[in-house]
Amino acid sequence: MVLILGLLACVAPATIDAYLPAFSALEREFNVPPESVQQTLGVYMSAYAAMLLLHGTLSDAWGRKPVILASLLVYIAGSVMAALAPELNWLMAGRVLQGASAGAGLVIGQAIVRDCYQGDLARRTLSYIVVVFNVSPALAPIVGGQLIAHWGWRPVFWMLASLAALACWLCLQHLPETLASAKRQPLAWPQLRTELGLLLRDLPFMGMSLALSLLVGAQAFLIGAAPDFISHTLKLPETAFAVLFVPLVIGAMLGALASAHLAKRWSDTRIICCAYGLMLGSCVAYTLYLTSSSLPTLPWAVLLPAFFTTGLAMLMPVVTLRILVQVPSRAGLAASLLGFCQMATFSLVSGWLVPWVYGQPLRMSAAMLVSVLLSLLSWLWLQQGADRRRA
Numbered sequence: 005m006v007l008i009l010g011l012l013a014c015v016a017p018a019t020i021d022a023y024l025p026a027f028s029a030l031e032r033e034f035n036v037p038p039e040s041v042q043q044t045l046g047v048y049m050s051a052y053a054a055m056l057l058l059h060g061t062l063s064d065a066w067g068r069k070p071v072i073l074a075s076l077l078v079y080i081a082g083s084v085m086a087a088l089a090p091e092l093n094w095l096m097a098g099r100v101l102q103g104a105s106a107g108a109g110l111v112i113g114q115a116i117v118r119d120c121y122q123g124d125l126a127r128r129t130l131s132y133i134v135v136v137f138n139v140s141p142a143l144a145p146i147v148g149g150q151l152i153a154h155w156g157w158r159p160v161f162w163m164l165a166s167l168a169a170l171a172c173w174l175c176l177q178h179l180p181e182t183l184a185s186a187k188r189q190p191l192a193w194p195q196l197r198t199e200l201g202l203l204l205r206d207l208p209f210m211g212m213s214l215a216l217s218l219l220v221g222a223q224a225f226l227i228g229a230a231p232d233f234i235s236h237t238l239k240l241p242e243t244a245f246a247v248l249f250v251p252l253v254i255g256a257m258l259g260a261l262a263s264a265h266l267a268k269r270w271s272d273t274r275i276i277c278c279a280y281g282l283m284l285g286s287c288v289a290y291t292l293y294l295t296s297s298s299l300p301t302l303p304w305a306v307l308l309p310a311f312f313t314t315g316l317a318m319l320m321p322v323v324t325l326r327i328l329v330q331v332p333s334r335a336g337l338a339a340s341l342l343g344f345c346q347m348a349t350f351s352l353v354s355g356w357l358v359p360w361v362y363g364q365p366l367r368m369s370a371a372m373l374v375s376v377l378l379s380l381l382s383w384l385w386l387q388q389g390a391d392r393r394r395a
Contacts, residue, residue: 005180006132006133008171009116009133010139011136012110012171013110015167017144018164019164020049020144021144021249022144022145022148023157024231026160027042028231028242029242030095030157038232038359043355044092044099045099045354047096047099047103051099053343055108056341059108061191061340063111063183064115064188072108072179075106076169079105080165080172082105084098086098112339114130118339119183120182124267130321130324131261139253150243151163153242199337203341208386209338211385212323212327212383213342216379218376219316219319221350221352221353222287222371222372223316224358225357226309229361229362232362232363233368234247236362237305237363238302252310256313256314256317259282259313259315262314263317263318275319276322278318279315280379283316283319284380286308286309287312287376290308290309290372290373294365300365327342
């Protein structure tokens with residue numbers, strides 16, 4: 005089941021990373037500026053973030069498996085629409101359908117882990133899913149770049165449709181329903197608004213969610229600016245996205261494995277401190293390197309950010325479970341709101357703030373550093389508040 009949940013989680017990042025090498029081709033074919041192509045990422049992430057509020061809630065009411073299957077079918081339709089797009093607006097519409105459905109597997113997968121596992125076992129299971137999840141950002145831009153170089157950008161979306169079709173078949177055949185009928189929550193909109201309002205006013209839940217979202221925002225600067233960074237800063241071809249993404253993914257996989265390995269040996273607090281240390285050290289070192297170098301060069305231009313993804317992947321399972329246990333009776337709604345906070349931040353950064361760092365890698369590293377510092381300060385403030393409440 006871990007492999008299936010990992011594959012479902014891979015759909016969303018593959019939808020971003022596989023088509024990043026296509027930005028230049030899209031500019032040429034539709035005769036639009038880079039900012040317009042960047043918005044295809046922004047609208048995808050906006051739809052993704054908006055629907056995250058519903059994926060978990062619908063799965064609480066109708067069951068985990070039916071919602072996953074329905075979302076995959078919508079995703080396939082959006083991918084086909086994008087592949088056949090005659091103009092940029094059609095591509096935007098296809099990206100909206102993809103975004104509205106791509107997050108179901110990741111959000112509901114977290115709820116499935118909460119349904120089936122507890123404690124250290126849940127944390128290790130989520131860490132292993134993160135390992136599988138991180139295969140996608142490594143392979144997607146490589147495969148996407150090769151497809152674009154040889155056959156153009158449209159086969160990328162046919163590939164994404166095929167990936168979703170495979171996930172749909174595997175779910176039909178092998179994914180069990182983990183939420184019994186007796187435990188399902190009726191879909192009552194007034195009650196949903198009330199419960200959502202209670203979560204929004206829950207300071208520990210929202211504080212931790214926003215602190216984690218700031219780190220996702222830091223990652224969004226790195227990923228959203230990748231086409232400009234690869235093509236214009238490092239002067240590499242569209243087939244060379246692996247130069248950046250492979251180190252990032254290796255770092256993330258090492259962080260996820262470390263989190264799983266240390267689950268029984270270290271406390272949550274110790275893992276969190278180590279993860280923040282890695283992220284903060286990476287951003288400081290990267291900023292200092294870019295300050296002293298007029299033009300970033302390999303290998304340091306890609307190796308230093310890899311330590312950031314190591315820390316983020318180490319932190320993610322621990323903090324995610326700590327957030328979800330705040331409301332164990334509505335794990336689906338909690339996972340949805342957590343995902344919404346993260347993806348709304350990613351959408352804002354990747355779609356609209358990233359052009360501010362085009363051609364300015366120092367600005368990118370400084371923005372990442374500020375995001376990590378704000379997240380760390382928020383986390384420390386929350387812990388002080390928790391200590392005062394316990395006292």
